[in-house]
Amino acid sequence: MTAPRIDTDTLRRLPKAVLHDHLDGGLRPATVVELAREVGHTLPATDPDALAAWYFDAANSGDLVRYIATFEHTLAVMQTREGLLRTAEEYVLDLAADGVVYAEVRYAPELMVDKGLTLDEVVETVQEGLAAGMAKAAAAGTPVRVGTLLCGMRMFDRTREIADLVVAYRDAGVVGFDIAGAEDGFPPADHLAAFELLRCESVPFTIHAGEAHGLPSIHQALQVCGAQRIGHGVRITDDIPDLAAGKLGRLASWVRDRRIALEMCPTSNLQTGAAVSIAEHPITALKDLGFRVTLNTDNRLVSGTTMTREMSLLVEEAGWTAEDLRTVTVNAVKSAFIPFDERTALIEDVVLPGYADVL
Template structure:
């Protein structure tokens, strides 16, 4: 695989798996404009291209709190049944167009209740929209499966309620749970009761950690709360004194040796100040050290990105090969919140044959 020339056209054809992608951060700019006009919400601009550029510029602050503030306008248009159905369906179709074969979408239902919907109604509506999108993708010959992660907002008091919905809908498309929001000052252990409940109910969960806060956040997420994956986790490098020597601290060693997946989002991490460049992003060093890193988009609208773009940036700026892209895709399949037999089938029947087919038709380097 390393002898294959990796260009954007090849990357587009590769099957992709994304585990960390927020529904309210991935709307189409034109959809935001149309839905905002329908409800009388004022946007920074009503030109879709200008709005897309505004999102990326506003998010390029180097600060997680300011980054999160850009969600004001997407959330404003996701407070009605119509808005949720449309954005969920389009979310799936946009993944399919990007070559994603399996995705996990996350959102916090409590943030979509300002229009009168209950949290349960929000979940029901989003699942209906996702199902419609998956049916449309199958009909178009670009099938994609999407599982849902429900989020609790770590700075509010409805995390346990959201966890209850994850349990209630686990046979209706919800595959796991997460907490999101401002990390610094809101440690995951504040919501230990919710995580203990999820463990008792055998519902897997990930936790945003190691992005705006360092090793204590990661340690709490894993050793106190029991997370099976870590959202971002870039600051695990603080427990690796020398990335080139590969000597790991005890926490970093635990993460690598227990095969705990790190849901890494390079472009987003640059925007929030968790990384300084694509070339120096920890994902490359951690991959080379044997960590189970996965590649993700985080928020496609806010970061102006896609899985194709994230892969291409790593090829162009960090020297990644087709083998590297295959490695993080396989990592993502292995770490998906799906039953083992379904993960195995996805890998055997879709991802590995898809890579083999794409590489066969690509010219050598």
């Protein structure tokens, strides 16, 4: 018997958890236009709808480096206290409107200091904006909890400095660390000093790996650097020669057996050439093989997406059911960088009751 189709309104109401979403990739087009005008930055389009379309078209290049280049215009409007406060607050409100109950937002403070802000000022301002958004969302009856991941840029040399920043703000809303940027040619092991510090300080971290580069990147992230999660991780399928048969190589077995979460982003992976279609995206096969896959947006503006849209695409094109969506949501909360008791409460009190009516 075929499972009934889940309509978009129902999907939007379902509780969601997102672990992989970039602050500078999720701005509202109208906000980019307004802030760009205030700071004198020239955009490729000044109409919000046209700008959104430009982002989506520019990102559909099939190339990670070109995809990353689209961030020039969002970062240009995130160099002031006013810009950071507004974009952080709106970020939270947009998640709440999409049914997200838990999120980890990531950004690179070193990319937001061009107008004179210090790294500490960037972090404190973003946290202030996120707190304002969470307060407004709670007052509106759509509470969402947002933790922060600070990113070091893997092609630069400030990752240890950013790791120090994570330790300094670990009790002020920052829950972990990541390295971001062009993956190919910039291996995780280049940043061992940062990862060693974080391990010594008992701070969790994830690493972008297995998107533009294959198994060596994932292996380094896990076995050399000690990551607790993998950002994207699509190329773990290179260690599963026959997905249908489910015969795993040693690295794939390690990832599955130790419940290492894969922060998968279907639409983004199509845009960067890491996957060929939603129907054939590895997230479905990996879910069926028992990997701890999670569903994420990566960059909502750049990819023209939301968590509701990502869910809808998997339902429509990959045959996902409400039970599948609940599974990846629970997976995400289980792998969140917050204390165990808080994760358990979120699953039992929010996620499972939220799915009760559709299962």
